[in-house]
Amino acid sequence: MKTRRDFIKISALGLGGVAAVAGMSKMMTGQKVVDEFLKLSQEGKSFLKRYPTYCEVCFWKCAGWTYVDDAGKIVKIIGNDDDPHCNGRLCPRGTGGIGMYYDEDRLKKPLIRVEGSEGQTFKEASWDEALDYVAKKMKEIAQKHGPESIALFNHGSPGHHFGHLLKAFGSSNIVAPSYAQCRGPREVGFEMTFGVGVGAPEPTDIRDTRCLVLIGSHIGENMHNGQVQEMSDAIDRGATIITVDPRFSTAASKSKFWLPIKPATDMALLLAWMHVLIYENLYDRDYISKYADGFDELKEHVRPFTPEWAYGITTLSPDLIRQTAREMAAASPSVIIHPGRHVTWYGDDSQRSRAIAILNALLGSWGRRGGFYFKRAQNVPEYPTEEYPKPAWSWKDTHNGKYPLARLSVANLLIDATIPSPDNTHEIYGWIVAGTNLPLTMPDKQKLKKAFEALELLVVVDTMPMEITGYADVVLPESTYLERYDDLRNETHREAFVALRAPAVEPMYESKPAWWIARELGIKLGLGRYFPWKDYSEVLDWQLKQIGSSLEEMMEIGVKKFPNPAPLYIEDGHEPTFPTPTGKIELYSHELEHYGFDPLPVYTAHPEPPEGFYRLIYGRAPMHTFSRTANNPNLVDLMKENALWVNPRVASLWNLKNGQYVKLKNQDGVETRFATKVRITERIRWDSVYIVHGFGHHEKGLTRAYGRGASDSELITNVQIDPLMGGTGMRGNFVTFVIDNIKTEVES
Amino acid sequence: MRYAMAIDTRKCVGCSDCVVACQVENNVPIGYCRDWVVESTSGTYPVLQTEIRSERCNHCDNSPCVRCCPTGASHFEQGGIVTVTHHKCIGCGACIQSCPYDARYSHPDGYVDKCTFCLHRVVEGLKPACVSVCPTKCMYFGDLEDPNSDVSVAIRHRNYKTLAPEAGTKPQIFYLL
Ligand code: SF4
Ligand code: SF4
Ligand code: SF4
Numbered sequence: 001m002k003t004r005r006d007f008i009k010i011s012a013l014g015l016g017g018v019a020a021v022a023g024m025s026k027m028m029t030g031q032k033v034v035d036e037f038l039k040l041s042q043e044g045k046s047f048l049k050r051y052p053t054y055c056e057v058c059f060w061k062c063a064g065w066t067y068v069d070d071a072g073k074i075v076k077i078i079g080n081d082d083d084p085h086c087n088g089r090l091c092p093r094g095t096g097g098i099g100m101y102y103d104e105d106r107l108k109k110p111l112i113r114v115e116g117s118e119g120q121t122f123k124e125a126s127w128d129e130a131l132d133y134v135a136k137k138m139k140e141i142a143q144k145h146g147p148e149s150i151a152l153f154n155h156g157s158p159g160h161h162f163g164h165l166l167k168a169f170g171s172s173n174i175v176a177p178s179y180a181q182c183r184g185p186r187e188v189g190f191e192m193t194f195g196v197g198v199g200a201p202e203p204t205d206i207r208d209t210r211c212l213v214l215i216g217s218h219i220g221e222n223m224h225n226g227q228v229q230e231m232s233d234a235i236d237r238g239a240t241i242i243t244v245d246p247r248f249s250t251a252a253s254k255s256k257f258w259l260p261i262k263p264a265t266d267m268a269l270l271l272a273w274m275h276v277l278i279y280e281n282l283y284d285r286d287y288i289s290k291y292a293d294g295f296d297e298l299k300e301h302v303r304p305f306t307p308e309w310a311y312g313i314t315t316l317s318p319d320l321i322r323q324t325a326r327e328m329a330a331a332s333p334s335v336i337i338h339p340g341r342h343v344t345w346y347g348d349d350s351q352r353s354r355a356i357a358i359l360n361a362l363l364g365s366w367g368r369r370g371g372f373y374f375k376r377a378q379n380v381p382e383y384p385t386e387e388y389p390k391p392a393w394s395w396k397d398t399h400n401g402k403y404p405l406a407r408l409s410v411a412n413l414l415i416d417a418t419i420p421s422p423d424n425t426h427e428i429y430g431w432i433v434a435g436t437n438l439p440l441t442m443p444d445k446q447k448l449k450k451a452f453e454a455l456e457l458l459v460v461v462d463t464m465p466m467e468i469t470g471y472a473d474v475v476l477p478e479s480t481y482l483e484r485y486d487d488l489r490n491e492t493h494r495e496a497f498v499a500l501r502a503p504a505v506e507p508m509y510e511s512k513p514a515w516w517i518a519r520e521l522g523i524k525l526g527l528g529r530y531f532p533w534k535d536y537s538e539v540l541d542w543q544l545k546q547i548g549s550s551l552e553e554m555m556e557i558g559v560k561k562f563p564n565p566a567p568l569y570i571e572d573g574h575e576p577t578f579p580t581p582t583g584k585i586e587l588y589s590h591e592l593e594h595y596g597f598d599p600l601p602v603y604t605a606h607p608e609p610p611e612g613f614y615r616l617i618y619g620r621a622p623m624h625t626f627s628r629t630a631n632n633p634n635l636v637d638l639m640k641e642n643a644l645w646v647n648p649r650v651a652s653l654w655n656l657k658n659g660q661y662v663k664l665k666n667q668d669g670v671e672t673r674f675a676t677k678v679r680i681t682e683r684i685r686w687d688s689v690y691i692v693h694g695f696g697h698h699e700k701g702l703t704r705a706y707g708r709g710a711s712d713s714e715l716i717t718n719v720q721i722d723p724l725m726g727g728t729g730m731r732g733n734f735v736t737f738v739i740d741n742i743k744t745e746v747e748s
Numbered sequence: 749m750r751y752a753m754a755i756d757t758r759k760c761v762g763c764s765d766c767v768v769a770c771q772v773e774n775n776v777p778i779g780y781c782r783d784w785v786v787e788s789t790s791g792t793y794p795v796l797q798t799e800i801r802s803e804r805c806n807h808c809d810n811s812p813c814v815r816c817c818p819t820g821a822s823h824f825e826q827g828g829i830v831t832v833t834h835h836k837c838i839g840c841g842a843c844i845q846s847c848p849y850d851a852r853y854s855h856p857d858g859y860v861d862k863c864t865f866c867l868h869r870v871v872e873g874l875k876p877a878c879v880s881v882c883p884t885k886c887m888y889f890g891d892l893e894d895p896n897s898d899v900s901v902a903i904r905h906r907n908y909k910t911l912a913p914e915a916g917t918k919p920q921i922f923y924l925l
Contacts, residue, residue, distance in 0.1 A: 075772075076772045076773065078881075079881075086883075088880075089765075089880070089881050089882065089883050089885075090765070090881065090883075091763060091765055091883050092763050092764050092765035092767070092768050092769075095765055095768045095769045095772060095881055096768045096772075098772060220761035220762075220763070220884075221761070223763055223883070225883055228761065228763070228883045228884060229883050229884065229885070231884075232759045232761075232883070232884035232885055232886065233885075235758055235759050236759070248789070248793070248794070248796045248798060250761050250762060250798075250800065253796070253797070253798035253799075253800070254758065254759075254761075258794070258796075260793065260794040622761065622762070622763035622764065622765075623763065623764050623768075633778055634768055634771065634772070634778065635768070637768075637771070637778045637779060637781075638764045638767060638768060639764075647793060681789065682789060682791060682792055682793045682796055683789055683793075683796065683798065684793075685793065686793070
């Protein structure tokens, strides 16, 4: 029998328990501590110990040090000077990461959904009981439907531990919304052109660029640390910044050229830029003739796409289009048309990313100093365990032959595979969700609700009572990154580096590190042989010794650089290879042609807002990461709710006042649960409104975030699926204002 | 010796890292701050200008706050740094009224608090917490009397302004334009 899954509010449980460690704010605010700190540091007595970590507040993963005083309390987190992701400077979220640890709303004990006299509720459980329950259910589901029918939704560090468990269990259905809800299309667009995707951190050589072009990418509000730092360096060096955005973003305000484009018309601009570069002979001829294929087809294709043609679509003056194209060409090859990060906009996003890739190729910037560098990374061997069983099917099989270019699993399609339908050839019955708050992450809430109702098992692993926990059968409290080991960070960069995350303190409450939870669950599932160690430090030490370091050494230094002689740029002697069908940069894509897609990017007009509606644009604030940080006491102090940016002309039409609270209603009649504050500003076009993503939490257990601001994702009911890879285009939603009966204060 | 700061408005992105780093470093209670970020926009779409800057006490040369303090709690430290001796402060708030920059706040423990230029760090040769954390490296701190200090170098070839110079307080934070 499938039970209806009621949303259970964690706060209703009166969960509590006193924090194992007394709240820090009290102890920290006293004058005594201030004086003591001053005195001690003035006497030169350092009483702080430091432990290496890398940040988990976003996924830039800056390495730093957690400082702990002699009472065992975390006092601050400071960047590691040797780390190229942060150069010793964490961003506000990383600095405020301390609040993630001290947040008294954290999940404290395992919870199991039970049917009581007053309906469904959670009961507190021991770890043993909770994991027994999960293991039993997983075995039942595997018996009925095969182990493949359990999927893992994840984001961030816990993913690797649970991914290992799931693969050992026999499923490869492992998915992160960061692909199909975020950067997937650009990976496809670049792969179809250069044979490889962009990856993260992006190998954009902003540090040395002479011209940085941002298209809807708002570095500075999007706080990916290394990029923000390098953009600042670029400003110092007088590099040209060109920003294309319907909003006068922070980056736009730092730019030599701001192109206030009409939303949804970026493709027309990109094609017009190609036209100018080619027909004014400004492209990198040598580079193109040496490395590229399909130039003649491209030249013919873009012939009609003059700046005058684009003017009628984008509202950008032909002069401005020409001038900016010339500016890029003058900087070539030290020029970056930034691939962006959150690029799931209109459903033709892979093709728009292709256009960006082609422009970079025309400018010769791929593999060039000040363009895109060739990445280096230190390979870290996996700890040896038995080989994983081979699953009978995988996420690819759920696509029924569609979306052939999806290289990673697509979250929305795995949700579809969970909703009972005669179209489903392969079905999902159980989810483990680790570190991703799907209700505020995924568009199309109705689908998500249907999936929740159909699921036989939903296990949620998180540090906070995020909305997703309300739908869970079992909630498992994970320790924060400051209290646990995780995998070594060995991301790509200009140099090869490895960074260690080690616990600075014991886990608070009854929370446990993901590695521990995965291992215990593995043992209960009879998969103990995949976890032939007791503590994750053994795995890390083994891995580090394979690459000539050790846990002991890394505890001292946190970050280690490994020599890697591979050249970074073509001009340093790197002979590039392009793993495309032709072995060249494919201006004309044979693979796309093979699958029946446009081999050269084409402009398609997207729907425009109906009268009285405005395009909903959403983005980032530098103090918050998605919906993850909305309850962090330190970060809430910097920004506690989102505001709705409205152009003064629109405001006067609707008689809106600055600071007034309004709700938003979209084209399908869906209204936001909570109201948001109007911010009247010239910085937004009159055909659009803007809010920062990640607010409008409705889980009362998030006492600081509850009811603060509006959730953009509630309004995203119109989803345009990218036919190449299944991504969810989310910028085709239009909203209007609901002004009456709005409470200005959130009930507390 | 004259400590001062220069802040490059062309680079500051308003991320507020300087604010949270200060709060954590100086145990500023949540809900209060010693530094803050201001954004001002002028013009009409699409001809716009936005200036973003991080503000704090200007450590004025001619400080009304020090002059009006009845107990001597507000005083000059080495290098012209204006600080408040917490245990001498009676919380009367005269200084808060006198400051043209709203740079002081009443601490819940009953005294007035403000930016100290992180004196406890400066005496150890470190930079203020905000300066050392700023991801855009847009803040420069040092001794104006030392021509090679970060702040002297930063203002040498750039136009800059101070806030509300008409107040006559001789502020020592320079905003690079
Ligand atoms: S960019 Fe900020 S939040 Fe992201 S990892 Fe770095 S310090 Fe943490
Ligand atoms: S940390 Fe730097 S960039 Fe961020 S707001 Fe402060 S001064 Fe500006
Ligand atoms: S800014 Fe205000 S508090 Fe600071 S020295 Fe000047 S008058 Fe005093």
